[in-house]
Amino acid sequence: MSLSALAVSARLRSTSRSRRAKDRALEVCAWASLIVALIPLVAISLFLVSQGIRSLSLEFLTSDPPGDLSATGGGIRNAVVGTLLMTGLATLIAVPTAIALAVFSREIGGRVATSVRFVVDVLAGLPSIVVGIFVYSLVVVATGHFSGFAGAIALAVIELPVIVVATDELLRLTDRRIDEGTRALGMLRWRSFLSVFIPTALSGIITGIMLAVSRAIGETAPLIFTALGNNFFTLDMNEPIQAMPLLIYRNALNSAFPAARDRAMGTALVLVLIVLAFNLLGRWIARRARPADQR
Amino acid sequence: MTTGPQAHAIRVLRRRPGLNQDGWFRLALRGVAILVVVPILWMMVDTFSVTVPVWERFGIPGFVTGLRWAPSFTIYGALPFIYGTLLTSAIAMLIAVPVAVLIALLITEILPPRIRSSVAVTVDLLAAIPSVVYGLWGLLVLVPFLRPFEQAVAGTVGKVVPFLAGPTPGPSYFAAGVVVSIMIVPIIAALSREVFAATPRLQREAVRALGGTRWDVIRTVVLPIGRSGVLAAVILGLARAIGETIAVTMVIGNAPKIGASIFSPGFTLASVIANEFNEANQELHPEALIALGLVLLVISVLVNGLAILVRQRFARGVGRVA
Numbered sequence: 235m236s237l238s239a240l241a242v243s244a245r246l247r248s249t250s251r252s253r254r255a256k257d258r259a260l261e262v263c264a265w266a267s268l269i270v271a272l273i274p275l276v277a278i279s280l281f282l283v284s285q286g287i288r289s290l291s292l293e294f295l296t297s298d299p300p301g302d303l304s305a306t307g308g309g310i311r312n313a314v315v316g317t318l319l320m321t322g323l324a325t326l327i328a329v330p331t332a333i334a335l336a337v338f339s340r341e342i343g344g345r346v347a348t349s350v351r352f353v354v355d356v357l358a359g360l361p362s363i364v365v366g367i368f369v370y371s372l373v374v375v376a377t378g379h380f381s382g383f384a385g386a387i388a389l390a391v392i393e394l395p396v397i398v399v400a401t402d403e404l405l406r407l408t409d410r411r412i413d414e415g416t417r418a419l420g421m422l423r424w425r426s427f428l429s430v431f432i433p434t435a436l437s438g439i440i441t442g443i444m445l446a447v448s449r450a451i452g453e454t455a456p457l458i459f460t461a462l463g464n465n466f467f468t469l470d471m472n473e474p475i476q477a478m479p480l481l482i483y484r485n486a487l488n489s490a491f492p493a494a495r496d497r498a499m500g501t502a503l504v505l506v507l508i509v510l511a512f513n514l515l516g517r518w519i520a521r522r523a524r525p526a527d528q529r
Numbered sequence: 530m531t532t533g534p535q536a537h538a539i540r541v542l543r544r545r546p547g548l549n550q551d552g553w554f555r556l557a558l559r560g561v562a563i564l565v566v567v568p569i570l571w572m573m574v575d576t577f578s579v580t581v582p583v584w585e586r587f588g589i590p591g592f593v594t595g596l597r598w599a600p601s602f603t604i605y606g607a608l609p610f611i612y613g614t615l616l617t618s619a620i621a622m623l624i625a626v627p628v629a630v631l632i633a634l635l636i637t638e639i640l641p642p643r644i645r646s647s648v649a650v651t652v653d654l655l656a657a658i659p660s661v662v663y664g665l666w667g668l669l670v671l672v673p674f675l676r677p678f679e680q681a682v683a684g685t686v687g688k689v690v691p692f693l694a695g696p697t698p699g700p701s702y703f704a705a706g707v708v709v710s711i712m713i714v715p716i717i718a719a720l721s722r723e724v725f726a727a728t729p730r731l732q733r734e735a736v737r738a739l740g741g742t743r744w745d746v747i748r749t750v751v752l753p754i755g756r757s758g759v760l761a762a763v764i765l766g767l768a769r770a771i772g773e774t775i776a777v778t779m780v781i782g783n784a785p786k787i788g789a790s791i792f793s794p795g796f797t798l799a800s801v802i803a804n805e806f807n808e809a810n811q812e813l814h815p816e817a818l819i820a821l822g823l824v825l826l827v828i829s830v831l832v833n834g835l836a837i838l839v840r841q842r843f844a845r846g847v848g849r850v851a
Contacts, residue, residue, distance in 0.1 A: 250740075257742035264635035267628040268648070271718075274711045275655050278666050334561040342555060350562050353569055359765075359833030360826070361772025363799045367822040368572040371579050391569070424554035452659025455774040455803055462807070479661045483775060486665045495669070502662045513657040517650065 282503045289500025298467045303484065304491035310501050312467040316475040320382055320461060321451050323471070324389035329443055331390075332397035337427055340405045358395035365391050366456030374460060382471035385461030392453060393446035400442025404435035437523030444516025448509045454479035478505045573826075580820040583813060592820060598785040598801075600809070605817035607798070607824055609787045613702060614797040614828070617777060618770040620706025621713060625770075626763055628710075629717035636718075637725040638743055638751065649722060656715035664779030667708040672699045672780055679703065679792050687790070697792045700782030705797070708780050709770045717766040724758030724843070725751050757843035764836035772829050774799040798825040 297309035335354065339347040357365075366388055373384040408431050416426035432439070454477075457463065463480035464473075478501050485498035583592060587605060595606015632652060636645050676699050683695035732750045741749070752759075782794020783804055796804070802818045802825075809815040 253742050253745060257744040260634070260744045260747070261639055264631045264639055267631035268635055268652075271628055271632055271652060271655065271711075271714050274666075275651070275658075277670065278658060278662065281666055281670055282662070331561060331565055334558055335565060338558040338562045342558060346559070346562065350566055353566050355837065356830060356833070357569065359768055359829060359836075361774065361799055361829055363772065363774040363802060364822050364826050364829070367802070367819055368569075368576055371576040371819065372568070372572045375579070394565075422554075423551045427554075448657060452661065454659070454661045455799070458803055458806060479659060479775075482661045482665060483779070486661075486668060486779060489669060498665055502665050505659060506662055509657055509659060510654070513654075 282499065282506055285496075285499040286501075286503030289496045290503065294500055295504070299465055299481070299497065301465050303488045303494045303497075306493040308497075310478065310481060310497070310504070312465070313476040313478045313481040313501065314504070315467065315469070316382065316461065316463075317451060317477045317479075319469070319471060320386045320389055320457075320475065320477060321447060323383075323386035324393055324450055325443065325447055327386065327390040328393035328397055328446065332394050333401050333432070333439065335394075336398050336401035336405060337432075339402060341423065341427070354395050354398050357391065358399065361455075362392055362453050363455040363459075366459035369456065370459035380460060380462035380474040382461055382473065382475035384459075385457050385475065385477065386471070388456035388460045389450040389453060392456065393443075393450050396446035396449065397439070397442045400445070401435065401439050404438040405431060408434055437519050441516040441520040441523075444512050444519065448512035448516065451512065452479055452505065452509050454483050458483075576819060577823065580816050580823060583816045583820040586813070592817075593824065596787070600805075600811040600814045600817075603812050605813065605820075607821055609785055610796050610798045610801050610821060611824065612787050613781070613795040614771055614799070614825070616702050616791065616795070617705040617709060617781070617797055618767060620703060620791065621709035621770045622763070622767060624707065624710035625714045625717060625766060629714045629762075629766070630721055630759060632714070632718045633721035633725055634747060634751070636722055638747060649719070652715050652718055654715075655711065656719070660712070660773065660775045661779075663708055663712055664776035667704065667776060667780040668700075671708060672704050675699075675704055675707065683790070683792055687792075691789055692791060694790045695792060698782065698794060700780050700794050701790075701792045702781065702788060702795050703791045705777045705781040705795075705800075706791075708776050709773050712773060712776065713766040713769050716769055717762050720762030720765060721755070721759050724755040724762065727758075728754050755843075757839050761836045761840040761843055764832060764839060768829050768832045768836065771832060772799060772825065773797075774803050778803045798822075798828075 294309040295314060296311055298312050299308040299310060300306075335350060339351050369384055369388040369391065373387055374380055377384070412430060412434070413426075416430055421430075457477050457480050461477055461480065462474040463476045463484065465476070468475055482498045482501050482505065485494040485501070488494040489498065583605065587595060592605065593607050593611070595604070596608050597604050597606050598609060599605075636649050636652075640648060676697060679697040679699075679701070680695065682693055683697050687694040728751050732754075733746050736746045736749055777797050778800035781796060781800055783796055783800070784794040785796055785801065788795045798821050802821055806815065806818050809818055
């Protein structure tokens, strides 16, 4: 073998060594990133379970908080009920509207649909606090007081784009042959949507709804401007009403008091469990609906 | 789509009396669309009209560049909060972007396919945790945990660079940036993952067949093709960082001035609104806070618009390659 060939092969070996080293370095960095990102997840879970579990009891869920943040005892019944009422009403408003908007932009098209699409895109990108301010100037200023209704409307505006995007994506995926089939059968368009397209897309739409709800339940910022929160139990949506995120926020700001601190952590544990339940349920439905080879 | 005889057939079918129901169906859809879009647009106009006294008094440039925020003297300037928003977002992006992109590469290129989706779901869980819970954890755990590090930096590099100087009270731009970085990692990672997974398989296999390592595949195929898609993911992450409210409010220290160091307490646009709104009773104070909300709105619409533009370019790019 000539000298120059030896040199070339040595250089090849060394480049391949350096390339292999880079490959290795990439793998190490990538694993390190995953670990760095998962440390907070583990830390938050441990923190919530270890600190929150002390406050958790049946009484915690079924009694109302003492009027004074620094006082011990009491529970978070008013916040749980307020969160359920507002999120429930928000979902009742958002789901049919969002599905109608998605069907609208699929079925009708044209300039109006483009502008609807644009408004939905803008909404999807808005910080939730800006949504809170909008609903404040529309509802709270107009009615003259904070209320659970205003809170529900704010949460509905937050849920809306999530559900529209999920529904739209699924309607887009509807097989063209199915569409042509319904047309060939002379089916009315509203019939094809109601009995064919939406049922086909249903599991995906439900997943979108679950993710939207899990996001709305945890929102704090928009409620500061709308529901405001209070310390009493109420079912009156026309009054200020408490929510779990608001309760965590207000108690955390007074975390110098051990009672407020414990209450915040107990509520955070309950809130995260509820949010995770919706989130994982949504993913599970999506996964089950997909064909087995794509799971 | 349909021309000639087909179009004629459709026209004939449409004339059937029963199809009138579809007229109602379309009318109802239009009704819903208008019922949603008009109030939302009106809400924006209405919000602007509330803030008119602020613009009249300070002018748009005067308000946006005003350095002082003193409600008791009826002086309102937005600059300290714009600065805080940009600084915390920049810190968050510096930490989150490399971590998130590497996680996306790990999931799509390195992990065995069997465990990819479970790792992806685990990372996604970070996005499910409510902002207020991040704030609570940040306030009680992360801020005290970061302090020794802050003190070490302030005590060494900070002696020379004022931007990293002490004192280090704990709640700060830096703490807020770290909390926000944790919150946007799952967003950037999930979007980048989709981008990487869309790279054409043939090209990857071609590089592997030539003896390329996974690093070569990433360097010559995955990153060049996914560049604008990842950029769009990063910009969407930035949009989230800019709008993040409650978690930031709880760890940024709430000081309405420009802090000299990243370890100083400050405020972002979103956090000053959340913090002061319920106690705003001075002249023009609520209006000025809502005006800050409009500044935030403009910034986030611009950033989101940029992301949409970049994503459209990415979609074209993939079409060309594939």
